[in-house]
Amino acid sequence: MFPRPSINSPRRKRDSTLRSWYPKRRLLGVAAALGLAVGLGLPAAPQAAVASLTQITNFGANPTGLQMNLYVPNNVKSNPPILLALHGCQGNGPYLYSSTDFAGLADQYGFLIIYPSTNPSGSCWDVSSDQALTRNGGSDPVGLMSMITYTEQHYGGNPNAVYVTGESSGGMMTNVMLGDYPDVFKAGAAFMGVPYHCFYTGSVRGWNGPCAGGQVSVTPQQWGGLVRAADSGYSGPRPRVQLWHGTNDTILNYRNLDEEIKEWTDVLRVSQNPSSTDTPAANWTRTRYNDGAGTTQVEAYSISGAGHELPVKGTAMAANAIHFMGLDGTTSSGGNTGALHAVDAGKCLDDPNSTTTLGTQQQIYSCTGGANQTWTHTSSNELTVTVGGSVLCLDANDRGTTNGTKAIVWSCNGQSNQQWNINSNGTITGVQSGLCLDVTGASTANSALVELWSCNGGGNQRWTLG
Numbered sequence: 001m002f003p004r005p006s007i008n009s010p011r012r013k014r015d016s017t018l019r020s021w022y023p024k025r026r027l028l029g030v031a032a033a034l035g036l037a038v039g040l041g042l043p044a045a046p047q048a049a050v051a052s053l054t055q056i057t058n059f060g061a062n063p064t065g066l067q068m069n070l071y072v073p074n075n076v077k078s079n080p081p082i083l084l085a086l087h088g089c090q091g092n093g094p095y096l097y098s099s100t101d102f103a104g105l106a107d108q109y110g111f112l113i114i115y116p117s118t119n120p121s122g123s124c125w126d127v128s129s130d131q132a133l134t135r136n137g138g139s140d141p142v143g144l145m146s147m148i149t150y151t152e153q154h155y156g157g158n159p160n161a162v163y164v165t166g167e168s169s170g171g172m173m174t175n176v177m178l179g180d181y182p183d184v185f186k187a188g189a190a191f192m193g194v195p196y197h198c199f200y201t202g203s204v205r206g207w208n209g210p211c212a213g214g215q216v217s218v219t220p221q222q223w224g225g226l227v228r229a230a231d232s233g234y235s236g237p238r239p240r241v242q243l244w245h246g247t248n249d250t251i252l253n254y255r256n257l258d259e260e261i262k263e264w265t266d267v268l269r270v271s272q273n274p275s276s277t278d279t280p281a282a283n284w285t286r287t288r289y290n291d292g293a294g295t296t297q298v299e300a301y302s303i304s305g306a307g308h309e310l311p312v313k314g315t316a317m318a319a320n321a322i323h324f325m326g327l328d329g330t331t332s333s334g335g336n337t338g339a340l341h342a343v344d345a346g347k348c349l350d351d352p353n354s355t356t357t358l359g360t361q362q363q364i365y366s367c368t369g370g371a372n373q374t375w376t377h378t379s380s381n382e383l384t385v386t387v388g389g390s391v392l393c394l395d396a397n398d399r400g401t402t403n404g405t406k407a408i409v410w411s412c413n414g415q416s417n418q419q420w421n422i423n424s425n426g427t428i429t430g431v432q433s434g435l436c437l438d439v440t441g442a443s444t445a446n447s448a449l450v451e452l453w454s455c456n457g458g459g460n461q462r463w464t465l466g
Contacts, residue, residue: 051107053097053115060146063138064126064204065119068147069093070112071103072155077110081161081327082151084114084144084177086170088192089124092117100311101318101371102165108391111327112157114147125173128199128206135180135231139204144177148184163325164188167310168252171244172199175260179227182238189242189321191310192249194256195263197226214253223259224266238268242299242324244317246306254302261300265289268297280339280466281316281348281369299324316374319386328376337376338466339367340383343426344459345444348373351409352447354387361406362394362450364439377465381419381431382412393418396452401433405452426462427455436461 053069083106087096093115097103106113118125118140131138136145151157162185166174171193178188179196198211210216228234241264245257265272274287275296283305289298301320303310311317316338322328323337340349342364350365354372367373375394376384383394395410396417412418419431428437430452438453442460455461 051103053094056147056150059150060143062143062146064140064143066140066143066147067093067117067119067121068150069097069115069117070151070155071097071106071115072112073103073107073110075107075110076112079156079158081111081163082114082148082157083111083325083327084116084148084162084164086116086125086144086164086166086173087118088166088168088170090122091167091170092121096167096170099313100167101313102322104386104389105318105322105327107389108386109322109328111161112151112155114151116144116147124169124205125176126205127169127172127176128201128208129204130202131204132176133180133197133200133230135234137180140173141177141180144173145181145184159184161186161326163327165191165321165325166193167191168193168308175241175263178239178241179230182231182234183236185239187240187242187325189244189324190260191244191317191321192246192252192308193243193260194252195223195259196230197223198256198259211256212252214255214259217255217259220262220266220272223263227263227267240268240295240297240299240324242301242321244301244303244310244321246303246308246310248305249308251308257300257302261287261289261298264298270297279367280320281367281373284369296324314371316369316371319371319374323376329378337374339369339373340375341367341464342439342460343462343464344442345439345448347444347446347448349375349450349463351385351387351392355409356388356390356392358392358410359397359408361397361408363447364443364450365446375465377420377422380414381421383418383420383428384412385409394420396430396433396435399432400452401430401435403435403451403453405433405435407437407450407452422463422465426464428463429455437463 051073056068059068097115126132126140152159164174164177171190174188174190175193175196194211198216199208243260245254247254270289270291275290276288280286285302287300288296290296345364347364348367350363351372372387384391392409393412395408397406397408399417416432421429435452436455439460440449440451
């Protein structure tokens with residue numbers, strides 16, 4: 001087996017700047033870094049106040065004394081999926097619950113979220129010891145697995161639909177859990193992490209300065225070998241992986257994103273050359289690495305100008321992670337959630353100022369990645385957008401079937417004027433009217449209104465989702 005990456009820094013060193021988890025600092029400068037348009041009025045995150053965290057004790061083997069909080073939405077599904085959501089250093093589970101959009105998305109889609117906290121409170125996760133980097137070896141991963149098992153047994157959680165996400169140290173632990181327990185997790189999304197085993201020191205909660213600084217680089221095969229060694233007897237399917245990193249991250253260097261891509265493309269046996277590259281929002285570059293069947297196995301987001309502050313609340317980051325993992329009930333390879341791009345204009349379908357006012361006509365605007373530009377094409381052929389905690393449907397105003405009918409948002413009611421076909425030629429047609437979703441006057445300007453019109457093959461009637 002490839003030798004462990006060497007380190008030269010003190011094992012217990014802590015960077016005094018590792019505090020991006022504090023609420024007052026976490027979002028400073030994010031609007032500029034991510035290119036979010038101030039005038040668009042990005043919405044507040046989906047509200048999770050309808051339910052609350054439940055603290056659970058005595059949940060099973062817990063060698064490091066972790067704390068467990070569980071979020072059960074009021075509309076929880078039968079046999080619900082489980083998301084393990086991991087905080088960063090100087091954070092805890094309740095902070096991650098309140099500072100990200102995951103709970104609001106659980107309200108919308110009915111899955112359970114486990115929000116663990118480290119012990120001592122505010123410490124980093126153990127991603128550096130031999131125990132943590134071995135299946136059932138001890139330390140934090142064993143306690144986290146006990147929480148998952150408890151949730152399956154006592155809350156009806158689906159053992160075949162378990163997922164993991166986390167930020168910073170939690171992003172590192174996301175990679176560790178995917179490596180240690182490949183049979184447990186279906187997919188994971190790591191924000192601002194480092195590769196599995198990169199932080200190895202041999203000590204519990206050790207600090208690996210070279211890895212944090214992006215100075216550890218090995219071959220894809222060597223990275224992959226380290227992952228496979230965590231559960232050396234396992235030969236089954238591996239969980240799909242989504243990765244996020246900001247280019248200006250001064251806590252965990254951006255170069256770690258490339259190393260994570262090398263690692264997981266090797267583990268999942270896909271090419272290191274991306275199958276596709278696109279820009280789903282301003283300053284976002286997304287690369288996808290597909291298998292022979294066209295399913296995305298590894299997906300990476302590079303966020304230009306962003307520091308150590310992902311996922312940003314009120315943007316589409318959490319929703320994209322939820323979609324990749326399939327927790328929104330769609331298949332991620334189909335691109336059923338994301339920005340709805342007007343091809344000719346290079347703009348996105350936009351709910352103006354994130355309004356929840358019923359009857360508001362929709363427009364196109366520069367793509368920002370905001371929740372007010374994140375649309376889901378549901379299994380019922382609805383196009384939904386979630387703003388201010390409300391799920392609204394794209395609607396043909398007054399059930400209109402004539403040219404010029406306004407495309408508005410309205411409460412979802414299941415009627416045919418809220419059903420849309422996304423066609424292979426790029427058009428989006430109303431099920432009731434057969435008319436095409438159309439940018440008025442073929443405009444390419446911000447705030448150009450969207451309506452229905454007879455399909456004519458024009459570029460102002462072509463759209464891409466995702």
